[in-house]
Amino acid sequence: MIIGDPSRFAVEFELDEHHEREWLLGRFCYWVGGERVGDYESGTTLNVVLFRLTSIVKDSGKREHPELAALPGAELFRRLNAALHGSEPSPDEQRAMDEMWARFYVCPQHVDVFDSWRVFLVDAASTARLVFGRPQGGDTVREVNLTRGEFDRVLREAYERLDQLYERELKTSRS
Template sequence: MILGSKDSFAIEFEVDPIPQGASEEHIKYMRYFIPGRMCFWVNHQQIGDYDLGGSLSVAAADLPTLLEKTGRRYAPALNEESAEKAFHTINDALYIDKGQPDEQVRQDWKTYSGFIAIPMGFDVFDEWKAFLVEGDQKARYLWLNYDEGVVHEAILAIGEFEACIQEFLDWFDEYFHDSKDDPTT
């Protein structure tokens, strides 16, 4: 299933089918962890290892944190920088240890973590970093794949990213609301 538009921003995902003859315990496990595949599409470029697959429940658990950051991505100064400079300004503040004091690390996280635009802790996205920077008229989705080492950029409409994330979460809640019984209990 694809939500959004590959032309700008989309989430592609599918749920793995329950194998024929699966035990009730295995079915309960699958309904809780919801194994499947997911990736983002930005400007017709895939972000995430769709074929790796993983638990869609893990992605759904982190995606609300991306929505909570709505309103914290407005940065006119960063929006004027080149894609590479803006990406590295955010990335370096969040992830590069330059020997800065703990207070600076906390302040940098507070200032820059709102730009994170990829689910954390979901294996399919482990080889990527992505940030969303908003200005008055546009949002810039900036991403890098570690293997490639090149910063990419796509221009999105303000709110487009959040709308697609919310659409996935609404789908997830609608179809799997009653299947979250923990199989380990």
């Protein structure tokens, strides 16, 4: 199932035929600018994805930051990645904590299929900048401009559909 427009932003997931009830074994990824982001073929547990998406969905509409939004894409990615995920101290660490920059990180954390990816979303007045890449692989940073709220709408729909699957399987396992 694909929700959204893969040439802009979409979420793709599918449930395995033998999905182990509420564990929801399956596959999950994002599509950003026509590129698959996440190791879809490896598979994952969709119930964990659902739980990890909760905080991203809750941050919907809270990702505006004019100063960060004005940075070039590679610099935006570098600053957010260094402050949130860097192994070296970053001059932005304290500011990132004070201003809650974690809200800009829109990969489900601790989900194996996204281990090598970083995806950040920063809203401006009428647009949203989605910057992504693999910092360990030396990939170049890519960027897709979305309408403000576009990412949040797609992600919320995917979240709701995953939640319906999870609730259905919980009911089945209790029967």
